[in-house]
Amino acid sequence: KASAVEKRWTLNDFDIGMPLGRGKFGHVYLAREKRSNHIVALKVLFKSQLKQSQVEHQLRREVEIQSHLRHPNILRLYGYFYDQTRVYLILEYAAKGEVYKELQKCKYFSERRTATYISSLAQALIYLHGKHVIHRDIKPENLLIGLQGELKIADFGWSVHTFNRRRTMCGTLDYLPPEMVESVEHDASVDIWSLGILCYEFLFGAPPFEAKEHSDTYRRIVKVDLKFPSKPIVSPGAKELISQMLVKDSSQRLPLHKLLEHPWIVQNADPSG
Numbered sequence: 001k002a003s004a005v006e007k008r009w010t011l012n013d014f015d016i017g018m019p020l021g022r023g024k025f026g027h028v029y030l031a032r033e034k035r036s037n038h039i040v041a042l043k044v045l046f047k048s049q050l051k052q053s054q055v056e057h058q059l060r061r062e063v064e065i066q067s068h069l070r071h072p073n074i075l076r077l078y079g080y081f082y083d084q085t086r087v088y089l090i091l092e093y094a095a096k097g098e099v100y101k102e103l104q105k106c107k108y109f110s111e112r113r114t115a116t117y118i119s120s121l122a123q124a125l126i127y128l129h130g131k132h133v134i135h136r137d138i139k140p141e142n143l144l145i146g147l148q149g150e151l152k153i154a155d156f157g158w159s160v161h162t163f164n165r166r167r168t169m170c171g172t173l174d175y176l177p178p179e180m181v182e183s184v185e186h187d188a189s190v191d192i193w194s195l196g197i198l199c200y201e202f203l204f205g206a207p208p209f210e211a212k213e214h215s216d217t218y219r220r221i222v223k224v225d226l227k228f229p230s231k232p233i234v235s236p237g238a239k240e241l242i243s244q245m246l247v248k249d250s251s252q253r254l255p256l257h258k259l260l261e262h263p264w265i266v267q268n269a270d271p272s273g
């Protein structure tokens with residue numbers, strides 16, 4: 001049957017609202033599609049900047065991949081359009097905002113909230129790995145919270161990182177697994193490592209290998225110098241799970257589907273995600 005003809009969007013289809021993320025997301029605005037009153041986030045990219053960073057192809061490829069991704073814990077890319085000077089991405093709007101801001105406010109999350117987030121992320125990663133998509137940047141800065149409190153991987157696409165070069169340069173190394181720090185090839189198990197880092201940071205308020213100097217962070221990562229502070233008090237089950245994910249040998253890391261069956265996840269995660 002004839003596939004649904006993709007609607008050709010224009011700026012006139014939207015009422016533009018407040019800027020989101022105060023410039024952190026580049027130019028992203030709250031917007032309402034006039035016909036449906038559907039609230040979206042409209043990301044504006046300048047063609048000049050895309051050309052200058054040679055990411056036009058990456059953007060096309062990413063839009064192609066992202067437009068087929070459908071998962072409750074992955075931020076939707078509904079579509080895109082462009083005019084003379086700009087490309088517009090029509091993105092899902094996550095009504096409860098940014099996880100990293102929430103983490104700064106609460107200092108650290110409860111075991112139930114952490115287990116629920118980690119379980120949702122594991123399900124999203126299983127979905128992505130099933131589509132041969134890996135290494136989504138799952139640090140707190142790239143996670144948003146939907147209206148029902150559900151976590152969303154709001155993937156920026158690596159190219160956006162090269163785009164905001166300064167952010168990448170001073171971006172944290174904390175999430176890099178040993179094989180990436182030692183720059184050997186990496187596979188889907190890098191996401192299990194990053195998920196372990198994220199679980200630790202959600203529970204203790206800082207990533208496990210944090211250090212003042214990059215060189216110290218590197219050393220601590222390749223050594224897997226994992227220590228658990230005595231405060232805040234965290235159950236042995238959580239520490240045991242993290243220890244099974246932060247394993248140097250990537251083949252020995254707890255597989256994602258096993259994570260979903262881990263007692264600490266089963267006992268603490270809210271099934272509704």
Ligand SMILES: COc1ccc(C(=O)Nc2ccccc2)cc1NC(=O)CCSCc1cnc2[nH]ccc2c1
Binds near residue numbers: 025043058075155157
């Ligand atoms: C699926 O997601 C994305 C897909 C693609 C790109 C992208 O820029 N790709 C690219 C660009 C140039 C070259 C190559 C590739 C970015 C995102 N995602 C974001 O940018 C973060 C959420 S911005 C929206 C949003 C929503 N909900 C919120 N709630 C509070 C703030 C907020 C902010």
